[in-house]
Amino acid sequence: MEFLTSSLIELITQTSTNLPPDVRAAMQGAVAAETPGTQASQALTIIASNIDMAAEDEGPICQDTGMPTFYIHTPAGASQVAIRKAVLEAVAEATRRGKLRPNSVDSITGKNSGNNLGAETPVIHFEQWEQDDIEVKLILKGGGCENKNAQYSLPANLDHLGKAGRDLEGVRKCILHAVWAAQGQGCSPGAIGVCIGSDRAHGYELAKSQLFRTLDDVNPNPVLAKLEAEIMDEANRLGVGAMGFGGKSSLIGCKITAANRLPASFFVSVAYNCWAFRRLGVHLDARHGAITKWVYRDPERVVEPMAKGEGFPLTGREVVLTTPLTEAQMRALKVGDVVLLNGDMFTGRDAMHAYLMKNPPPVDLNGAALYHCGPVMLKQPDGAWVSKAAGPTTSIREEPYQADVIKRYGVRAVIGKGGMGPKTLAALRECGAVYLNGIGGAAQYYARAIEKVNRVHLLEEFGVPEAMWHLSVKDFVAIVTMDAHGNSLHADIEQASAKELEALQAV
């Protein structure tokens, strides 16, 4: 099958860089629903621009290209051994080309394989079918939203919703709880796949497989169709909003299936996918592997640009700052301020924060902007690095370390997404620092704010996503969501949405 590997590389490239039409339409709805000028609207404006930029440049929509997961249907006689080999080749090549971030980490040694290959990665599911073509569907679901998956065992007592019993009302409560608990950390507005029943392992599998339904389809089971519609309505009344900034769009899709269960078990499994909902598919000619048609795409349908204007609409009220940052500058900021950052910025995420607890930083972090980001980087023939995707990662993972890092090393601005907890908030107040929320998933948008990649530290030890990258940025847009006065937009939205959740308890 001479075209098989190249067809699979094209599938990976398109999945990573070009959102399917149903997701674009849902996101257009989210943009239209939001009140202009709000933080949620600003976030969605950046997201819309980012979707366009990614498609135009064939760059990853989000720097976290997730766990590549393939669902493959083969006709009788097709060699699954040959197809698996081609999938592995295609994944390694797409990684080399910067369409996938090296995301496969040895769970025992912590070593990144560098090419997305390793034990059980990528994930490949095979099934035989009666058609002549090979069908390959791919989903790239990132870690931020994967961490917001949830599984409930009914009966259960849920925060703000009370008792959830072994019936559809209990199921409804579990799903609403999962959307509320995700807040902005899974890069809302999200889409969820749900499985009612089955066992723990297969329930999660079935929940994820619901993400292969188009967002605008209608469940053939009228009971589930009604539940899906109710969840869409109620979840969007919670006020979590884009990026957890508050607002009207918390969910762009809810797809539910039901599977038989053991009499003693009643699980509800929820697979949460961020707005960067990357899934596509192809049919391949089983003789030579060439693409015969795309799944989720209509060749007749023109793909309209998402963004209405040119990028982020500046108002002139933005606070322009250049690193190194001072305590006085940080104490002057308050929640809601939009900041345009210029100058040096350093990335650091999980491995780097753990390292900084035991070792001095490889650079001077006094007055620094520390960016929670695991970028996609490509090395040029002359040895220089170029950033191909560089959006923020979920910050709450650094909560155990962040306060100490701020206090010990003089960091003045922490940039990430989804917000952080009370320990960090207290450190911001004590030291005179701020938390800046970037727009999760806006990897192309932020890559364009990077003027230069100056250096990289600890690359050998931690791999590309976890190394400390020294960047020079220009007009890097972020919103102050935790300030040096003890205010946190995230805590406020969590509380306000909890009240909305309570109001839905007995609907």
Ligand code: SF4
């Ligand atoms: S959009 Fe957010 S949750 Fe989704 S992959 Fe990117 S960083 Fe992760």
